[in-house]
Amino acid sequence: xxxxxxxxxxxxxxxxxxxxxxxxxxxxxxxxxxxxxxxxxxxxxxxxxxxxxxxxxxxxxxxxxxxxxxxxxxxxxxxxxxxxxxxxxxxxxxxxxxxxxxxxxxxxxxxxxxxxxxxxxxxxxxxxxxxxxxxxxxxxxxxxxxxxxxxxxxxxxxxxxxxxxxxxxxxxxxxxxxxxxxxxxxxxxxxxxxxxxxxxxxxxxxxxxxxxxxxxxxxxxx
Amino acid sequence: xxxxxxxxxxxxxxxxxxxxxxxxxxxxxxxxxxxxxxxxxxxxxxxxxxxxxxxxxxxxxxxxxxxxxxxxxxxxxxxxxxxxxxxxxxxxxxxxxxxxxxxxxxxxxxxxxxxxxxxxxxxxxxxxxxxxxxxxxxxxxxxxxxxxxxxxxxxxxxxxxxxxxxxxxxxxxxxxxxxxxxxxxxxxxxxxx
Numbered sequence: 001x002x003x004x005x006x007x008x009x010x011x012x013x014x015x016x017x018x019x020x021x022x023x024x025x026x027x028x029x030x031x032x033x034x035x036x037x038x039x040x041x042x043x044x045x046x047x048x049x050x051x052x053x054x055x056x057x058x059x060x061x062x063x064x065x066x067x068x069x070x071x072x073x074x075x076x077x078x079x080x081x082x083x084x085x086x087x088x089x090x091x092x093x094x095x096x097x098x099x100x101x102x103x104x105x106x107x108x109x110x111x112x113x114x115x116x117x118x119x120x121x122x123x124x125x126x127x128x129x130x131x132x133x134x135x136x137x138x139x140x141x142x143x144x145x146x147x148x149x150x151x152x153x154x155x156x157x158x159x160x161x162x163x164x165x166x167x168x169x170x171x172x173x174x175x176x177x178x179x180x181x182x183x184x185x186x187x188x189x190x191x192x193x194x195x196x197x198x199x200x201x202x203x204x205x206x207x208x209x210x211x212x213x214x215x216x217x218x219x220x221x222x
Numbered sequence: 223x224x225x226x227x228x229x230x231x232x233x234x235x236x237x238x239x240x241x242x243x244x245x246x247x248x249x250x251x252x253x254x255x256x257x258x259x260x261x262x263x264x265x266x267x268x269x270x271x272x273x274x275x276x277x278x279x280x281x282x283x284x285x286x287x288x289x290x291x292x293x294x295x296x297x298x299x300x301x302x303x304x305x306x307x308x309x310x311x312x313x314x315x316x317x318x319x320x321x322x323x324x325x326x327x328x329x330x331x332x333x334x335x336x337x338x339x340x341x342x343x344x345x346x347x348x349x350x351x352x353x354x355x356x357x358x359x360x361x362x363x364x365x366x367x368x369x370x371x372x373x374x375x376x377x378x379x380x381x382x383x384x385x386x387x388x389x390x391x392x393x394x395x396x397x398x399x400x401x402x403x404x405x406x407x408x409x410x411x412x413x414x415x
Contacts, residue, residue, distance in 0.1 A: 072296070
């Protein structure tokens with residue numbers, strides 16, 4: 001029951017602050033369209049670059065959305081209430097990250113066939129792209145939340161967040177782009193897909209704990 | 223009950239105030255005073271478990287913390303905020319209780335207004351409704367008088383009095399001394415390094 005009420009707030013805040021979801025998505029589509037305009041030819045090579053570009057831009061989009069992950073709660077004092085009152089602050093942190101993934105990574109996964117179309121990727125590759133995003137985006141949200149927690153106390157934490165988080169995203173980028181590439185050259189990207197899922201599982205085991213610890217550190221500096 | 227033994231807070235290597243030894247029994251109102259930077263807020267945040275750079279030890283039974291930042295989600299209305307706070311503390315409040323608490327702080331007319339559309343003073347009143355709904359014995363309040371009009375200040379005094387009368391404990395950091403019978407002042411003095 002408590003979980004339902006806590007989740008209720010998360011859903012309401014996402015619905016009432018739609019810009020947090022729509023702005024990064026708009027950025028994603030704009031960037032992909034710009035790429036499509038800039039690359040004039042459609043051949044096997046451009047498909048490989050398109051796949052790599054898609055993953056890169058998903059990384060950056062996710063980072064854009066992360067900056068606001070805990071900021072509103074930090075500034076309004078809700079975060080200190082959570083740390084002072086909640087029996088399990090970890091539960092709240094987990095919920096928040098889950099909602100961020102649902103309204104970010106998962107939404108991008110659902111819309112990714114559209115992005116593939118814009119990038120001119122071959123049709124047979126679409127399911128692989130969707131699967132790779134489904135397996136990889138949870139890691140982006142979970143690892144990114146650690147950086148967001150540590151930088152929430154800085155008024156202009158955006159650049160620092162990038163410096164902290166992008167290196168952590170490197171393995172996801174390598175395997176994410178790898179899946180598409182291997183599939184395109186005909187080797188099959190199953191191994192890379194498993195790697196992506198593995199990274200997400202590891203991120204799931206450490207992410208929420210590290211994020212909770214990061215938030216506690218940020219609250220000390222207030 | 224609150225018990226401090228040799229408690230002092232640090233900012234890096236810098237000690238904020240001389241070590242405190244104190245036992246607060248049920249029904250007491252403690253006013254924390256001291257100049258700016260003496261560590262009043264830090265002491266309250268330490269007791270609430272938010273600030274962790276301290277020496278010594280302390281015990282606080284179940285508490286409610288009200289910091290400078292009001293702790294309400296601006297996107298939600300008071301009813302949603304109060305329900306959420308109750309869920310956070312692991313309790314469930316009935317609609318009637320919510321309405322009664324809002325009526326007490328004279329904010330029932332704003333029950334469905336998003337908190338971000340309210341003035342500071344109104345938000346403070348909603349926060350006071352939150353205190354009424356919880357069953358915490360200890361109230362840790364940081365400058366509760368800020369932004370309150372005279373009617374709300376009177377209400378605040380009433381609330382603090384009735385909480386103490388019901389064997390609750392209030393620890394309040396303030397620069398505006400409150401006129402409560404039987405109050406004890408705790409002066410935080412800076413440490414000479």
